[in-house]
Amino acid sequence: MTTLRDKLYAERQLNKHAFGNRPSVSRIVDVPTYNDDPTTEMEPINKQNYFTLLNQVGDSQFQKVILIGLLNIVIIGVFVAILFSLFFLNHKDPHTPPDNLSTAVSLGSTVSAHTTNTTLLIPTTSAPTTFATTISAPTTRTDTTTHSPSSDTTTYPFDHTDCSPNHKSTFFFAYSNDLTADQVLNTWTSISNNTNFFFETYALGRFDNMYSRLNETFSTFDSSDSFDDITDALLSNLPNPADSFNDPSRGGTVLGIIDSFFCSDVIHCGATLFILTKRFPTETSSYIDYLVSLLKKYHSYITFVVSENSLGGLSPESMYKLASETNGLCIFTGDDKIQETPFWLPSIWPSYLVYSVNAEVTRSGTLTLPVFNAPLLGKYHISMTLQDHGPLDTFRMVHLTWYNAGTPNSGSFEETLESHAGYGNTTYIMKGPFTLYADPYNMALEFEYSDNKINILQIRIYSVSAVDFWVPYNN
Numbered sequence: 001m002t003t004l005r006d007k008l009y010a011e012r013q014l015n016k017h018a019f020g021n022r023p024s025v026s027r028i029v030d031v032p033t034y035n036d037d038p039t040t041e042m043e044p045i046n047k048q049n050y051f052t053l054l055n056q057v058g059d060s061q062f063q064k065v066i067l068i069g070l071l072n073i074v075i076i077g078v079f080v081a082i083l084f085s086l087f088f089l090n091h092k093d094p095h096t097p098p099d100n101l102s103t104a105v106s107l108g109s110t111v112s113a114h115t116t117n118t119t120l121l122i123p124t125t126s127a128p129t130t131f132a133t134t135i136s137a138p139t140t141r142t143d144t145t146t147h148s149p150s151s152d153t154t155t156y157p158f159d160h161t162d163c164s165p166n167h168k169s170t171f172f173f174a175y176s177n178d179l180t181a182d183q184v185l186n187t188w189t190s191i192s193n194n195t196n197f198f199f200e201t202y203a204l205g206r207f208d209n210m211y212s213r214l215n216e217t218f219s220t221f222d223s224s225d226s227f228d229d230i231t232d233a234l235l236s237n238l239p240n241p242a243d244s245f246n247d248p249s250r251g252g253t254v255l256g257i258i259d260s261f262f263c264s265d266v267i268h269c270g271a272t273l274f275i276l277t278k279r280f281p282t283e284t285s286s287y288i289d290y291l292v293s294l295l296k297k298y299h300s301y302i303t304f305v306v307s308e309n310s311l312g313g314l315s316p317e318s319m320y321k322l323a324s325e326t327n328g329l330c331i332f333t334g335d336d337k338i339q340e341t342p343f344w345l346p347s348i349w350p351s352y353l354v355y356s357v358n359a360e361v362t363r364s365g366t367l368t369l370p371v372f373n374a375p376l377l378g379k380y381h382i383s384m385t386l387q388d389h390g391p392l393d394t395f396r397m398v399h400l401t402w403y404n405a406g407t408p409n410s411g412s413f414e415e416t417l418e419s420h421a422g423y424g425n426t427t428y429i430m431k432g433p434f435t436l437y438a439d440p441y442n443m444a445l446e447f448e449y450s451d452n453k454i455n456i457l458q459i460r461i462y463s464v465s466a467v468d469f470w471v472p473y474n475n
Contacts, residue, residue, distance in 0.1 A: 161297055163269035165352050166466040170271040171199035174257045176208040178278040178311060179338070181238040186339035187276060188234055192227045194342050198350035201266050202230050207257040208279050209243045245279075251313040252279030255322070258291055258302070268298040273328075274348045276305050276338060280313025288318050295326040299470050302328040303347045307335055308390040308425055320388050320456070327356040327471055329383065329458055331428035332390020344423075344430045346381040346462040354380070355461035356471045361447045362454045364396075369443035369459070372402060378465040379433035385458045386415070391425040394453060398429075399446040407437045433464060 163169065173191065175184045254277040262268055295302060304319045316332065323330035329347050342348060355372045374380070386395045401412040413431045420429065449455065 158265055158267050161269055161299070163267075163299065164468050165270060165299075165470060166468055167270055168198070168200035169269060170201040170203055170266045171348070172203040172205065172261050172266075172271060172273045172275075174205035174207060174254075174261070174273070175239065175276040176252060176254065176278045177206055177210075177239045177243050178208050178252075179239050179276060179307070181240075183335065183338050184238055184276065185231075185234065187342060188231065190339055190342035191274070191348065192231075194349060199272065203261070203264065203266055204230070204234055204237065205257050205261065206237050206239065207253045208245065208277075210245050211243050245312070248311045250279075250311075251282030252277060252311070253281070254279065254304075255281045255283050255287065255291060255318065258294070258322075262294050262298070268300060271298065271300040272348055273300060273302040274305075274342075274345075275302065276307075277319075278307040278309065278335075279311045280316055281318055282313045283318055285318075288322055291322055292325045295322070295328070296473060300326075301347060301353065302326060303345055304328070304330040305338055305341045306330065306332045306390060307338065308332050309335060316389060324358045324388075324456055324458055325473065327353060327460070327473060329385065329428070329460065330388075331385060331426060332387070332392075333426040333428070334391075334424050337424050337426055341426075344383075344426075344428065346383060346430065346432075347460065349462075351381065351462040351464060352467045353460060353471050354463045354467060355459075356474065357443075357459045358474060359445055359457045359459055360454060361445070361457055362449065363452050364448040365446075367445045367447070369445055372441045372443050372461060374436045374438050374441060375463065375467050375469070376438045376465060378436070378463055380436050380464070381430060381432035381462045382413070382434065383428070383430045383458075383460045383462065385428050386420075387427040388456045390427050392420075392427050394450045394455075395420075395427070396448040396450055397446075398448075398457075400459070401444045401446075402436075402441040403444075404437075404439050404441045407439050409435055409437060410441070 171191075173188065175187075254275060257275065258273065261271075261273065294300075302323055304323055306316055306319060310316070316330070320330040322328070329345070331341070331345075333341060347353070354375055357369050359367055359369060361367060382400065384398070384400065386392065386398060395417065397414065397416045399412060399414040401410075403410040411434055415429045420426075423429065445457075445459070447457075
């Protein structure tokens with residue numbers, strides 16, 4: 001009989017043979033083989049990786065193109081900005097008008113080397129260059145109206161101050177809108193008949209214009225052009241009654257036009273300014289001093305022709321003071337004589353100032369003047385004012401003498417009310433030309449007036465031949 005122990009042993013041996021010693025069938029049946037075509041389950045995975053890689057490469061190339069494009073845009077922008085800055089720094093207008101400039105000024109045409117148009121900003125540009133010992137009584141004038149000068153801090157070629165009188169420069173012809181068109185046009189005709197294009201540049205300006213603005217356009221001509229071209233420019237800017245000030249007592253802008261000239265792009269050094277006016281200004285003495293400094297700085301000579309029937313303003317004293325202190329001239333005349341004045345004024349001819357004295361006279365007497373040292377053998381014109389105001393009322397006689405015992409050509413001239421009739425009420429006389437040697441001449445003035453009022457007489461001598469020195473100022 002089989003025991004329980006024997007049964008358990010028999011089951012253990014049976015299990016051992018059933019599991020432990022049985023060959024493994026899974027390696028033969030269950031494990032698949034890979035000897036077939038490899039493009040089975042893995043093919044979709046390989047295609048997906050390929051396109052992913054392709055997209056990554058494409059994105060990288062596109063990013064590079066964008067980056068290079070942006071970099072190019074930045075470089076071009078920097079280059080343009082540099083050019084823009086250089087251009088505007090080099091072309092900055094140095095004559096930006098001050099906020100408190102109150103003078104209304106209208107400039108017309110400028111005449112220079114090439115026909116150009118230049119917009120000017122004024123409190124307000126182009127041409128080549130132009131143009132010994134005195135004493136005198138100073139003139140004292142007072143005004144009441146405030147007027148601030150323009151500012152100028154940048155130096156340009158037309159601002160140079162080292163010219164000589166024998167260098168050609170600018171002729172500036174300016175006129176009040178209160179004058180008639182015929183007066184201005186006829187005066188210009190007289191100028192053109194007398195200067196023969198002696199000046200390098202011609203500039204035209206109109207002032208006392210109610211509708212003027214602080215910026216104007218200029219046309220420029222030089223001596224290679226004809227006076228017809230300049231006349232055409234003048235014809236387009238003649239006085240127009242419709243532009244006149246409504247108030248006859250309003251002060252004129254004659255002094256403002258001078259400031260405007262020195263803000264324009266023409267040669268200032270040695271310039272000749274010829275100004276016709278029929279309205280007195282009302283500027284302060286400080287503004288006059290400012291203009292005096294400009295004229296002296298550039299060795300510019302100014303000649304005023306003032307109508308004895310002038311409007312507005314307080315008095316002509318400011319203009320007379322300005323001319324006296326800068327070796328210029330200021331004359332008063334009747335309206336019918338204005339157009340004749342260019343024939344009387346060597347100050348606007350092709351001539352050269354060699355002597356300048358402001359003589360203070362009252363009632364009657366004789367005044368010893370500074371010695372005149374004639375610089376060369378040649379011909380000389382002598383100009384002088386007979387009063388420092390108009391019309392001619394207290395003048396009676398003047399007698400000017402120049403004397404050198406060692407030369408045979410000492411001389412003199414006398415002017416009286418009777419001999420002055422051809423000038424009308426003009427407060428000015430011109431004599432000459434006189435031939436003088438290059439010698440010193442003692443100068444004396446005999447005078448007679450009908451009252452005790454002090455008059456400052458402007459005495460000027462001009463050489464027909466060129467000189468290379470500037471006459472000192474006597475204030």
